[in-house]
Amino acid sequence: MTALLFVVQRASAGVLALAVVVHLATIVYAVRGGLTAGEILERTQGNVAYLAFYGVFVVAVAVHAPIGLRNVLREWLGWKGRACDGALVLFAFVLFALGLRAVTALYLA
Amino acid sequence: MLHVEVWRSADRGRFQPFAVPRRPNQTVLDVVTEIQRDHDPTLSYRFACRVGMCGSCAMVVNGRPRWTCRTRVVDAVTTDGKLRLEPLRNLTVVKDLAVDMVAFFDKWMRARGFFEPGAAIPEDFAVVRPESEERRAADEGIECIGCGICYSACDVVAWDEAYLGPAALNRAWTLVNDIRDGAQGERLDAVAGDSGCHACHTHMSCTTYCPKAIAPTYSIAGLKRAVVRRAVRRSR
Amino acid sequence: MRGRPHTQPGFIAALLHRLSGIALAIFVSFHFLALATALDGADALDSFLSLAATPLVRLSETGLVAALALHMALGLRVLAIEFLGVREQTITAVSACIGVAVAFGVSFLLNAG
Numbered sequence: 001m002t003a004l005l006f007v008v009q010r011a012s013a014g015v016l017a018l019a020v021v022v023h024l025a026t027i028v029y030a031v032r033g034g035l036t037a038g039e040i041l042e043r044t045q046g047n048v049a050y051l052a053f054y055g056v057f058v059v060a061v062a063v064h065a066p067i068g069l070r071n072v073l074r075e076w077l078g079w080k081g082r083a084c085d086g087a088l089v090l091f092a093f094v095l096f097a098l099g100l101r102a103v104t105a106l107y108l109a
Numbered sequence: 110m111l112h113v114e115v116w117r118s119a120d121r122g123r124f125q126p127f128a129v130p131r132r133p134n135q136t137v138l139d140v141v142t143e144i145q146r147d148h149d150p151t152l153s154y155r156f157a158c159r160v161g162m163c164g165s166c167a168m169v170v171n172g173r174p175r176w177t178c179r180t181r182v183v184d185a186v187t188t189d190g191k192l193r194l195e196p197l198r199n200l201t202v203v204k205d206l207a208v209d210m211v212a213f214f215d216k217w218m219r220a221r222g223f224f225e226p227g228a229a230i231p232e233d234f235a236v237v238r239p240e241s242e243e244r245r246a247a248d249e250g251i252e253c254i255g256c257g258i259c260y261s262a263c264d265v266v267a268w269d270e271a272y273l274g275p276a277a278l279n280r281a282w283t284l285v286n287d288i289r290d291g292a293q294g295e296r297l298d299a300v301a302g303d304s305g306c307h308a309c310h311t312h313m314s315c316t317t318y319c320p321k322a323i324a325p326t327y328s329i330a331g332l333k334r335a336v337v338r339r340a341v342r343r344s345r
Numbered sequence: 346m347r348g349r350p351h352t353q354p355g356f357i358a359a360l361l362h363r364l365s366g367i368a369l370a371i372f373v374s375f376h377f378l379a380l381a382t383a384l385d386g387a388d389a390l391d392s393f394l395s396l397a398a399t400p401l402v403r404l405s406e407t408g409l410v411a412a413l414a415l416h417m418a419l420g421l422r423v424l425a426i427e428f429l430g431v432r433e434q435t436i437t438a439v440s441a442c443i444g445v446a447v448a449f450g451v452s453f454l455l456n457a458g
Contacts, residue, residue, distance in 0.1 A: 003336045006307040010337075010427070013420050020417045024410065024449055031457040034398070037390035065370040071308070072367060075268035080303075098377035105381045172349040262350055310363075311426055313355030313434055317347050326355075330427045 005067050012064040019057045044106040051107045058099030066092040111186065113140060115152065116195045118202045124193070125149070137170050137177035137185055141194065141206070154206040161320070164256025168206050169195040174261040174318050197261035213257050213276065220273045221299040222280035227291015235289040247286040250279045250328045252321045259315035259325055271304035275315035275325035278306050282328035285335055297336050306332040354436040361443070362419040365412040372409055403457060411450030418442035 001009065030039070044050045066088040073079040073088075111131055114124040127144050138156055145152040156166040161179040168177060170185045171193050186192055200208035217223075237244050259275040260266055266274050273281075281300050284290050300306045309329045316324040347353060382389040396402065419442045425431040 001307050002303055003301040003307065003340050006333065007337055007340055010424065013424060017417060017421060017424075020413060024414060027410070028449065028453050028456055031453065034457075035394060037387040037394055040390070041387055061373060065366075065373065068366050069370055071310075072363060074303075075265065075308075095374065095377070098374060098381070102377040102380035173347065174350075264350075264356065310359045311355055311423055312353070312359045314350045314353060316434065317350070317353050317355070324432070326426070327430070327432060330430065333427050334430075 001067065001070060005070070008063055009067040012060040012067075015056065015060040016064055019053070019060060022053070023057070041106060046107065051103065054103045055100070058096065058103055062092050062096035062099060065095060111140065111182065111190055111192055113144065113192045113194065115141070115144060116202075116205060117152070118196075118205050122202075131182065131190075135182040137175075137180045137182060137192065137194070138166055140182060140192065141177060152206070153204040162254075164254045164258075164320070167197055167256045167258050167261070169197060169261065174198070174258040176256065176258070176320050179320060197257050199261055199263065199266045200257065208257070210255075210257060213260055213274070214255070216273045216277040217255070217280060219299065220277035220281040220305075221292065221296040222277050222284065224284060224287065224290055225292035225295075226289070229291070231289070237288060241288075243286040243288055246331065247283040250283045250323055250325070253279060253323055254321065256320070258318050258320060259323075262314035262318045264312050264314065265308050265310060269304055269308060272308050273300065273305055275309075275329065278309070278332060279323060279325040279328040281306075282331050285332065294339075297332075297339055300332050301336045306336065309333075354434065354439045357436075358419055358422065358439045358442070361439075362416060362423070365416040365419075368412050369409070369416055372412075403454070406457070407450050407454045410453040411446045414449035415442065415446035418445040 030043075069091070070084070070088050073084055111129045113127045113129050115127060117123055117125045127148050129140050129143055129148075132139065138159060141152075141154050142156075145154065154166075154168070156178060157163045159166070159178045161176060164176065166177040167174060169175075170177065170180055171187065171191075173185075174197060175185070177194075182192070194206060196202045196206045196208045200210065200212060203209050239245075253276060255276060257276070259279075263272075263275055265272045278300060281296055285293060285296060290296075306329050309326065311326055311330075313326045316326045319325065350356060379393055380390070382393050397406065419439075422433065422438060422442055426433055
């Protein structure tokens with residue numbers, strides 16, 4: 001990858017390192033005794049801190065995953081060039097859109 | 110008796126078996142030489158100094174890239190006495206065990222792995238303190254003799270033809286640390302594109318197999334940091 | 346002398362990192378879609394969550410938790426080598442990363458019941 005993609009990839013990795021630890025710890029804690037929609041929504045509805053945290057999380061995922069996949073596509077499938085990059089940009093937007101939709105769904109529900 | 114399988118490249122290529130007696134202090138180079146002299150004079154292979162200084166004898170021995178002159182048979186052979194000899198990976202085979210090193214050195218050039226004095230003529234000798242961080246970093250990588258073992262071992266080279274490879278990038282790193290060099294910007298540009306230093310995924314096969322105990326992985330990590338620092342500076 | 350190239354710690358680490366990354370990239374879209382069922386109301390999300398109570402799904406979820414923890418741990422190892430100049434080449438460190446992943450996976454499984 002190029003220098004710019006590398007910087008973005010590693011920066012998002014740093015953000016995700018923190019976000020993932022928090023997320024995993026939360027999930028492992030929250031699933032105790034089963035997890036219902038009510039329990040989730042109790043915590044996320046109208047919670048601005050939740051919105052901010054997971055908003056940042058989604059942005060980081062939306063850049064980190066496609067750049068990572070780019071390496072896999074180039075090296076394992078030999079797919080390079082603009083078509084490949086275009087597909088990955090599309091994937092990034094899809095992740096961003098779906099992620100934001102999911103985060104706001106639990107905030108607004 | 111050693112059961113040796115040697116890669117022969119004629120037609121589509123095949124392994125040719127030989128039986129070679131074991132001898133005291135035998136190296137794999139001894140085995141190949143005995144095969145070529147006493148069994149099959151059509152076998153092609155390379156060596157020069159035969160004492161671990163030139164790197165010409167590099168090839169793949171039982172799956173591991175190494176110098177045959179510095180590989181004792183007892184260290185390389187399987188428990189049932191088998192030796193498999195192949196040419197270095199990731200390079201075009203010229204014949205049998207000899208590969209074309211041109212691509213390897215082309216990438217050296219593409220990574221700007223050569224000293225550039227710069228436009229200004231220096232007024233005096235450069236003072237390079239041996240204990241300085243840069244000199245120590247350069248020292249760690251400067252002993253490379255271009256044998257190609259790291260290049261052969263590297264998976265990313267196998268997966269991406271354009272990847273500059275550990276040796277070229279390691280050499281670029283030693284020059285990044287050469288305070289006299291006048292082309293630092295161009296060099297970092299050369300190593301930073303797609304198929305440059307950022308394509309290294311720290312498999313560390315290069316570092317594992319380098320006979321000079323050089324660690325190209327850490328040199329490449331240094332290049333990654335240098336490129337990032339420069340990118341951050343330029344964006345300000 | 347070291348073993349064959351594809352049994353070395355660095356290669357194993359990179360392979361696990363890449364495979365877990367691919368799995369996560371595929372999964373995360375479905376994860377977003379599943380969560381967004383809450384847009385249709387809490388009941389929609391609930392009916393989806395009850396699906397998740399089956400053993401097979403539980404196991405897959407555990408796998409995903411472990412994959413995420415593994416990808417993160419191995420990623421931190423890479424960041425340490427690249428940016429902190431850590432000289433790390435041992436199978437011990439890689440095993441520690443796998444251990445972290447197993448720890449998260451097991452604690453999820455035990456908590457989820």
